[in-house]
């Protein structure tokens with residue numbers, strides 16, 4: 001079987017090239033073609049000798065995603081539906097905001113985490129994406145951008161739990177941050193997790209280039225494990241203890257995301273509870289009023305309740321931003337991504 005070059009790290013690509021009896025530095029040239037210039041064939045790689053290109057055609061391939069639909073919302077958000085080679089589909093969302101162009105990337109086809117407020121979770125899990133499929137979302141979206149547009153930030157908050165697909169995700173993150181890849185600084189890459197504690201520790205210890213966001217959504221064990229089944233496997237107290245102990249780089253803070261749901265986790269008491277349990281953790285809060293959608297039984301809180309919640313946190317000294325998810329009109333907002341997984 002032909003090896004997909006986008007599934008290889010720089011070291012793996014160097015080994016492949018060395019195995020063909022060629023100079024290892026050719027791997028760097030190839031990487032620039034794959035990501036910087038979005039090459040889709042070996043013929044385009046004109047600074048490689050013809051002989052090497054012919055050798056590559058025999059041993060390797062360059063993957064791409066099939067762009068099935070692109071929907072545009074009035075606020076400028078674009079939602080891409082991509083077809084994978086095995087028939088699964090994933091969604092990727094491009095969000096323009098205050099001079100930034102943020103790409104929200106999927107890391108799995110479906111998701112096994114089953115968070116109750118999320119449509120992706122309700123659709124079940126098909127499989128992990130390969131690192132090539134994760135990176136191809138950036139490559140294909142970039143190809144369609146205007147001359148003045150450039151993706152400035154990537155967030156791993158699309159379909160799937162990134163840390164449940166650790167090896168492929170961290171390999172892709174290395175290429176996103178590399179000058180041979182997309183050259184994004186770690187400040188511009190955010191990985192969001194439900195809180196898989198062992199993988200979180202590993203991510204920070206291995207200095208994987210990304211910032212960490214944790215989907216928290218409750219101030220008590222009872223409510224958290226009701227909303228997020230993972231809360232039973234990794235209790236809230238253990239998650240918070242792990243956060244306190246993470247050796248974060250200086251001045252870096254964890255972002256806690258909190259989907260506000262009417263009558264479930266949006267009371268003033270919940271906010272006060274949060275100010276207690278987050279003590280001693282370098283963090284900031286993102287509040288996300290629920291995006292209501294068919295298939296999800298919960299309601300979005302009144303704006304008054306959202307502002308009251310924010311006020312309690314701010315008065316306790318926590319930087320707290322209300323994130324209005326973009327792209328609600330095209331079901332591209334947080335928790336609304338579905339794609340289609342085989343068999344569903």
Ligand code: SF4
Nearest residue numbers: 111113115118121160
């Ligand atoms: S919120 Fe994230 S982790 Fe939870 S089910 Fe949805 S996609 Fe999976």
